[in-house]
Amino acid sequence: MLAYGAGGLVLDVPAKSLVALVEWTLGEARLGQPKLSGSGKDADPLLVLTGAAMERYNLPVTLTREERLAGRIPESHKAIRQLTRAGWQLTKRGFGPWARIYRPAQGSERSCVQVCIPSWDALDARHWADAAQLPPADLARLLGLYASRVMTPRGSTAVTGLELMTALHPPTRASQPDAAGKRHAEHNPGSLGRDPVDCAPCEAPDGHPLLADVPRFHQRTPAEVLMEEAYDWARPLTDAECLHSHLVGIDVNMAFAAGANGLTVGLGAPERVQRPVFDAKLPGSWLVDLSHVDLSRVRVAKDTWAQLDASLLPSPFTPGGERPTGPAWYATPTVAYAVELGYQVHPVEAYVRRDNGRYLDAWYQRLRDAYLATMADLGVHADLSAQEFLVAMDGYRHRDPQLAIAVSAIKATVKGGIGKLRERPRGEGWKPGQPWRALARPTWRPDIRAAVISRTRINMHRKIVKHAAFTGQYPVAVLSDCAVYACDGPSPLDFLPYRDGKPLPGGFKLGINPGLVKHEGTQSVLWGEGVREQFNAPGLNLARYIKDGTVTNTDNGE
Structure with missing residues (x-):
């Protein structure tokens, strides 16, 4: 067996069992990543098991329907029994697509290995595209890049986004030495602490224990x-807008990161x-x-x-x-x-x-830098003029498909991390009053999520108002961080007011930095009126389909 690591590293793996693999990883391979904060912890090594590795270590290459629904293989599985006999433990989520195998910490020494299993759908195709099908060396390059610029993945991009907040602001730090020279764990200022706090009743989503009497x-x-x-708004085109030739969508880069x-x-x-x-x-x-x-x-x-x-x-x-x-x-x-x-x-x-x-500042800066560095590797730099930026963005994903996947994963880490602050119980069988595990963690903070989304929506509206006051142009649709305008040309430069190469202060500006905008897509005005008429949906949000013009599902605009 071979282990492909970041930076082209290739190691021979002598381990013939899962237990031996875990012990080899911690004892000989010594994989991992340095901590992101002085009060934090080094990242645990991550093992991504290919189909060949799954077969070697007697694990099923694919899950049965029952196992997929449960999100894990049964505890009676031979590999899990071997781990247990050797003194290794699993977290409450068991041995699933993202597993954590550990022994209780001895002092400051951690013994923990994370396992990612692509064939069990660990790498969500919505965010990681076809990463699960990449050859091992290419997948190591992709995940290694993500680990070095964001952090070692701890699960889905949403889980990693939340874990990154804690990694940058650990709940505790070492105190000054006491009279005996010993240090103790104390609250780390600026963090959320170790204990969860109740939200306000108005911040509680349906099913929360605070609403038991509702x-x-x-x-x-x-x-x-x-x-x-986030916004989901649209309106009919005016008679004057119907005389224009194009509908042009612009999208705010890393909008929720900019809001944070x-x-x-x-x-x-x-x-x-x-x-x-x-x-x-x-x-x-x-x-x-x-x-x-x-x-x-x-x-x-x-x-x-x-x-x-x-x-x-x-x-x-x-x-x-x-x-x-x-x-x-x-x-x-x-x-x-x-x-x-x-x-x-x-x-x-x-x-x-x-x-x-400002709890999220370091989180924003880490993800911003990861995004900008990866886009620069793809030829899109922060110092380009508006026209140069549009040219550089055209087809950037095809220059290096693996880097393009990393960009997608970084953006998903932002949105998923914010969403995870108000995680809801999963599964159709959940009912109010049943355990809601997310409430037990200090990072379950719906108020922080609300503040970020509020600021993101307000940032968008402020730009819309500035643009309308200066140009007399109004959006015909807004969906989250995308706005659509009618104009006589296919480019954002056909309606964005640039003078001597400079944009409207406080309005929309083309560029790659978070908070600036890129071209989302262009369709004809006839297309927009046509799809609304075809689906009998006068309130259809055209921003949802402006990218490629394909309308697959509608709700009559309601």
């Missing part, structure tokens, strides 16, 4: 639940406050009526107001773009934006977090 089929209103989600950059989030438990004075620097959830905010007249600079056509704009306060009709719960960035637009706010109630900090 009737089973009760639909919570905006005044009862925090609904900070510099964001102050709560670190501890919430404090309930009645009739609070809004403080834009205080993270939390606020019950406030924003229905009075009129988008037809908004402040776009310190002393500059703009007159806009509010009927052509989504509301910044709801995911569907509808204007709110009364009090609702919002995260701090959303309420702060209402103030920025020039309107007063008077919260009725709030859950604020006075213990707070």
